[in-house]
Amino acid sequence: MVRQLKTLEYTLSSLMRRKSKNLSLVVVYAFTIATLGSVLFLTHALKVEATSSLTEAPALTIQKISAGRHELIPTDHVATIEKLPGVKSVTPRVWGYYYDSLIKANLTLSGISSYREKLELLNGRLPLGPGECAIGKGVAQAFGPAIGDNLVLEDSGKETTTFKITGVFQAESNLLTNDLVVLQEATLRDFFSMDQSLATDLIVEIHNQREIKVLAKKIKYLLPDTRPITRDEIIHTYDSLFNWRSGMMLAVAIAALIAFCILAWDKATGISATEKQEIGILKAIGWETADVLSVKFWEGLVISLTSFILGTLAAWVHVFIFDAPGLIPLLKGWSVLFPKFQLTPAVDFYQLFVLAFLTIVPYLGCTIIPAWKTAVTDPEHVMRG
Amino acid sequence: MAQLLVAENLNKFYHRHQPDEVTALRNISMQISHGEIVALTGPSGSGKTTLLSLLGCMSRPTSGSIRLSDLTVSKLPERFLAQIRREKFGFVFQQYNLLRDVNVIENVMLPLYPSSQSFAEMKKSATAVLERFELAGMMGKKVNQLSGGEQQRVAIARALIANPEIIIADEPTAHLDSELSRHLLQILAELHSDGRTIIIATHDPSIYNSPLIQRRVNLRHGQITEDTTK
Amino acid sequence: MTRGVAYLAFILTLAILTASLMAAGAAKSVDVSEKQQLVKALGITDLSLFSEARYTRHPSQADLFAPFQDFPGALEHFPTGSMIPPNPIGFSSRIRIQQLPGN
Numbered sequence: 001m002v003r004q005l006k007t008l009e010y011t012l013s014s015l016m017r018r019k020s021k022n023l024s025l026v027v028v029y030a031f032t033i034a035t036l037g038s039v040l041f042l043t044h045a046l047k048v049e050a051t052s053s054l055t056e057a058p059a060l061t062i063q064k065i066s067a068g069r070h071e072l073i074p075t076d077h078v079a080t081i082e083k084l085p086g087v088k089s090v091t092p093r094v095w096g097y098y099y100d101s102l103i104k105a106n107l108t109l110s111g112i113s114s115y116r117e118k119l120e121l122l123n124g125r126l127p128l129g130p131g132e133c134a135i136g137k138g139v140a141q142a143f144g145p146a147i148g149d150n151l152v153l154e155d156s157g158k159e160t161t162t163f164k165i166t167g168v169f170q171a172e173s174n175l176l177t178n179d180l181v182v183l184q185e186a187t188l189r190d191f192f193s194m195d196q197s198l199a200t201d202l203i204v205e206i207h208n209q210r211e212i213k214v215l216a217k218k219i220k221y222l223l224p225d226t227r228p229i230t231r232d233e234i235i236h237t238y239d240s241l242f243n244w245r246s247g248m249m250l251a252v253a254i255a256a257l258i259a260f261c262i263l264a265w266d267k268a269t270g271i272s273a274t275e276k277q278e279i280g281i282l283k284a285i286g287w288e289t290a291d292v293l294s295v296k297f298w299e300g301l302v303i304s305l306t307s308f309i310l311g312t313l314a315a316w317v318h319v320f321i322f323d324a325p326g327l328i329p330l331l332k333g334w335s336v337l338f339p340k341f342q343l344t345p346a347v348d349f350y351q352l353f354v355l356a357f358l359t360i361v362p363y364l365g366c367t368i369i370p371a372w373k374t375a376v377t378d379p380e381h382v383m384r385g
Numbered sequence: 386m387a388q389l390l391v392a393e394n395l396n397k398f399y400h401r402h403q404p405d406e407v408t409a410l411r412n413i414s415m416q417i418s419h420g421e422i423v424a425l426t427g428p429s430g431s432g433k434t435t436l437l438s439l440l441g442c443m444s445r446p447t448s449g450s451i452r453l454s455d456l457t458v459s460k461l462p463e464r465f466l467a468q469i470r471r472e473k474f475g476f477v478f479q480q481y482n483l484l485r486d487v488n489v490i491e492n493v494m495l496p497l498y499p500s501s502q503s504f505a506e507m508k509k510s511a512t513a514v515l516e517r518f519e520l521a522g523m524m525g526k527k528v529n530q531l532s533g534g535e536q537q538r539v540a541i542a543r544a545l546i547a548n549p550e551i552i553i554a555d556e557p558t559a560h561l562d563s564e565l566s567r568h569l570l571q572i573l574a575e576l577h578s579d580g581r582t583i584i585i586a587t588h589d590p591s592i593y594n595s596p597l598i599q600r601r602v603n604l605r606h607g608q609i610t611e612d613t614t615k
Numbered sequence: 616m617t618r619g620v621a622y623l624a625f626i627l628t629l630a631i632l633t634a635s636l637m638a639a640g641a642a643k644s645v646d647v648s649e650k651q652q653l654v655k656a657l658g659i660t661d662l663s664l665f666s667e668a669r670y671t672r673h674p675s676q677a678d679l680f681a682p683f684q685d686f687p688g689a690l691e692h693f694p695t696g697s698m699i700p701p702n703p704i705g706f707s708s709r710i711r712i713q714q715l716p717g718n
Contacts, residue, residue, distance in 0.1 A: 006498055006507075008619040016618075017486050050662050053650035057660050061676065070678040093658055097669070106666045115656045120649040126656075136663065173653055178663040179672075201676075203658055227678075234660055234675040241674065281482045284443060285496045285543065286471025288464050306626060313633045320640065337666045345640025376463075378444040382482055384434060 007291070011298040014278075025263070026307045032260045033311025033359060034318065035326075036253055040351045041319040042327055043241075045343040049175055050238035054231075059212050060204035061229040062219060070227075072198040077223055081204060084218055086211045092199030094188045098153060098181070105142055105336040109192075111185035121177075123147065124167030130187045134167035138178035138337040151181065155191045163187075171340065178339035204228075260359065264366040271370040279374045280382035292375040293368055300367030304360040312352065320345045388452075389551070389582055390417040390440055395449035397435055397607075409435040410607045413449070417584065422577050424593040425586040427604035433586035434555055436604065440584060441474050441553040442466045471496055475544030479556040481536045483528045483543070490515065490524040493543045500547070514542045518572075534565040541572060552576055554585045558592060570595055 015022050062081070064073035078090045094111040115126060124147045127133050133151055145151060151163045169177040183191070194200075204219075206212055216228035279292055318324055320343060332338045395413040400406050410432045417423055417440075425433045438444050439451060442458050443466075451459040458469060470476075483492045493511040502510070515521050518538045528536060537557065544552060554573075558566040566589065574597050577583055587593055593601050596615075603611035653659065661673045670677035 002503055003499075003501070005619050006504055008622065009504065010498055012618045012622055013487070013491060046662070046664070052645075052647045053654050054660070054662075056651040056654040058658050061660060063676070063678075065678060068678065070676070091658075097672075106672065108663070108666070108672065110657060112657060117652075117656070119653055119656055121653050138663070169653075173650060175662050175664065176650060176653055176659050177657075179666045180657070180663065182657065229660075229675060237675040238662070277482075278484060281484065282495065283467065284470070284476055284478075284482065286467055286474075286547070287499055288467040290464070291467075291499045302622070306629075309626065309629045309633055313629065313636070316633065316636055316640075331664070335664075335666045335671075339663055344645045345637070345643065347637045347641055349637075378438075380435075380438040380444040382478070 004294075007294050008298055008302075011295050011302060014295065015299060015302060022303060025267075025303055026310070028263055029260070029304065029307035029359075029363075030311040030314065032256045033308050033355070034314040035256045036355055037312045037315030037352075038318050038324060038327055039253065040355065041315055041347060042324050042331075042343070044348045044351065045319065045346045046175075047238060047241065048346040049343065050241070051235050053176060054235055054238065057231050057234050058203040059206045059209070059231050060216055060219070061234075062202040062204060062223075063227045063229065064201075064225055065227045066225065072194065073201055073226070075197055075199050075202075077202060077226070080222060081202065081219055084215060084222075086207055086215060088205040088207050091203045091205075093201050093203050094185050094192065094194060095200050096188075096192055103142060103336055106179065107139060107181050107337070108179050109181045109183060109188055111183055111188035113185040119167075121170045121173040122167045123170060124165075127163075127166055127182060127184050127187070130184055130190075131162065131164055132166045132184070133163035134169065134180075134182040135165055136169045136177040136180040137171050137174055138339055139181060140168050142337055153181075153191065155193070161191060172342075174339035174341045179337040264363055267366050267370075271374060275371075276374050277382065279371065280379050283375065283379035284382050289372075289375045293372055296368050296371040297364065300364040301360075303367075304363040308356055308360060316345070316347075319343065387419055388416045389419045389421075389454060391452040392416075392440065393450050393452075395436075395439060395446045395451070397432075397439065397444075398447045401447065408607055410439070410446075413607075413609060415602065415609065415612065417582060420577070420580055420582055421600060422573070422583040422598055423585070423600045423602060424598045425584065425602050425604060426588060426593050427610075428588065431604040432607040433604055435607075437553055437555055437584065437586050441476060441551075442469050467499075471499060471547060473550050475541075475547070475549035475552045477537075477540050477544050477552065477554040477557050479559045481540040481560075483536060483540055485529045486527055488525050488527050489520060489531070489539050492528055492539060493546055495543060496547050510546055511542075514546050515539075517545075518542050533560050534568070537561060537565070537569065538572075545576070549581070551582045551584065554583070554587075556587055556589075557585065558587065558589045563591065566591055570597060573597060 062073065062077070064071045064077075073092075075092045078092060081087060081090045091113065096109050098107045098109050099105075100107065112126060116128075119126065122134060124134065135145070135151065140146070143151075145165055147165055147168055149165050151165055152160050153163065155161050163181075163183065167182075169180065188194075189196070204215070206215060212230050212232070216230050219226060219228050282292055283289070318326060323340070323342060328338070393414050395410050396408075397410040398406055398408055413432075413436060425436060427433055435444075439446055439459075442451075442453075445466075446459055449459070450457055453469065453473065458466065461469070476482075484495070490508070490511050493515060494507045497507040497510065500507075512521065512524070515524060518541065520535070520538055520542060523531065523535065528539065531539065537560075552573075557569055561569060570592065573583060573585070577597065585592065585598075592598065598615070600614045601611070602609060660675055663672070665671035
């Protein structure tokens with residue numbers, strides 16, 4: 001213990017001697033960790049966000065597939081599915097997109113039929129009549145209206161339709177409602193000129209949640225041109241949405257890791273003449289190879305541990321306090337209506353551990369191995385100056 | 386007097402079995418007794434430094450053996466050699482070999498880091514030995530702010546901190562003027578009167594001709610040409 | 616020994632600070648019931664994160680062709696496009712080969 005503390009003492013004084021070099025090393029290292037950590041924190045928090053709220057997504061969504069593409073589904077199917085044992089309800093749903101060519105934003109238009117309860121995350125109320133709508137915060141911010149104003153959309157017949165805004169979703173729900181325009185289902189059907197006999201898809205609710213899969217199979221058997229999407233599959237989609245192979249992770253992670261490897265490689269190959277001399281002197285005056293290596297081990301540990309902790313702290317502050325200003329532009333892509341969201345802090349400790357393992361261990365190796373190569377030689381050469 | 390260091394048939398080659406093989410020492414046998422003060426002399430390249438490093442357990446002979454108080458050190462693994470260097474020897478180098486941007490007291494404490502002493506004890510021993518060489522006032526100074534003579538004294542203080550039996554000095558006066566060389570001789574005399582064995586490699590006549598030196602071993606082309614005791 | 620102790624104290628404080636921040640965030644049981652109510656009421660199936668194309672706006676609902684057809688400029692090069700792996704759920708069609716004898 002005393003000996004380890006003494007070694008640490010020597011290590012720190014030796015690190016202090018090369019203050020500027022080691023400080024810049026810590027800065028670069030911590031920056032790498034902060035970048036990778038931010039990506040991990042952000043994607044994990046999004047995942048948690050999705051998987052926790054989408055547990056209430058429709059148990060089954062039934063689409064019609066024609067020529068490999070999603071097509072409008074005949075409402076006749078409702079009766080067929082309703083007859084299946086275990087089915088609680090089948091609701092035809094109407095939803096679609098609306099493109100605004102001025103600000104180049106895509107809105108999602110969604111119809112509701114009968115929901116009348118008060119929504120906690122909605123200021124105002126849901127549309128009750130044909131001339132009313134509720135909009136997401138993103139839409140409100142992009143176009144500037146407030147409750148009571150009118151939203152004017154051009155329908156597919158090039159005629160303008162006016163909707164009174166009766167509600168605006170609160171910012172906390174941005175991740176779910178940002179680009180939404182909610183209308184009465186009949187209104188939306190009118191607006192899209194969609195025939196009564198068709199719907200965008202069907203929502204099926206089920207009595208026993210354990211039967212979802214079985215029912216999906218049955219529906220697929222009875223109606224071979226449909227595609228049943230289960231709630232579990234939706235959640236699973238989000239669970240694997242930001243995996244390590246996905247674009248941002250790959251782009252950011254690889255860039256950061258390559259930069260880090262260059263740094264580590266430079267360090268590994270570049271044990272300086274002064275350092276060699278120092279190792280020789282220490283050995284000559286009676287340090288064992290193990291003593292030299294334990295100093296180098298501590299050196300690597302001090303640098304990598306300090307950097308790792310500083311980096312993760314920075315990443316946490318970046319993502320959960322400042323809402324990831326460094327990553328949002330990457331995430332945003334070409335989206336015009338990108339939600340402003342405040343993420344609930346969630347950390348995947350397993351990922352963090354992997355990150356620690358993948359950065360600290362190689363760095364320790366890069367510090368110790370070249371020192372070891374120097375330290376195992378006879379100290380005699382230092383006598384020759 | 387009992388033999389402290391016994392070398393038998395030492396050979397040392399560098400780059401063995403390679404085109405640039407160098408024979409540094411050939412068939413060296415010698416004994417050094419307790420409390421002796423020996424000068425190794427000879428032109429540069431004659432093998433003085435190589436012999437010193439073998440006797441000081443810094444490297445191992447290609448063949449032959451070295452015994453230190455009946456322990457055959459030439460066969461020991463590196464770990465034990467380091468321990469022996471730490472406990473039995475004090476080294477004074479031609480280039481001083483101090484860590485240049487480290488302060489004086491930390492330089493002097495260096496040999497004690499691998500020991501079991503606590504940091505406070507290390508500081509105490511370092512302060513004591515620095516006081517002995519009138520260096521107490523510059524403990525906090527960086528080595529590169531000191532003059533050559535002061536650096537040499539720091540190097541000697543470092544050599545003495547573990548209270549070694551044997552002092553090994555390689556060309557200790559190479560960078561000193563005659564005044565400082567005389568001072569160094571005084572220090573060596575003191576160390577000798579403490580009962581320490583001293584081995585100096587030098588080609589400075591003012592050292593090997595001084596009355597302090599009892600024995601002179603002359604080397605040439607890696608072989609002993611002369612071994613005289615006054 | 617002051618430097619060593621000071622460093623250990625520093626790194627320990629930092630580690631505890633980071634760990635407690637994370638733990639506090641993880642332990643903060645957020646009430647998701649309001650969001651769940653919203654999801655249920657509106658039949659939401661996807662996060663409203665990326666609105667540039669159908670298959671990024673509704674990744675769980677898009678069909679297999681969506682990435683290639685929805686938006687004329689939607690080449691597979693925008694960042695979110697590369698972030699969302701193709702995930703064709705709910706499809707069960709298979710290719711089978713019948714090898715005829717004597718062929």
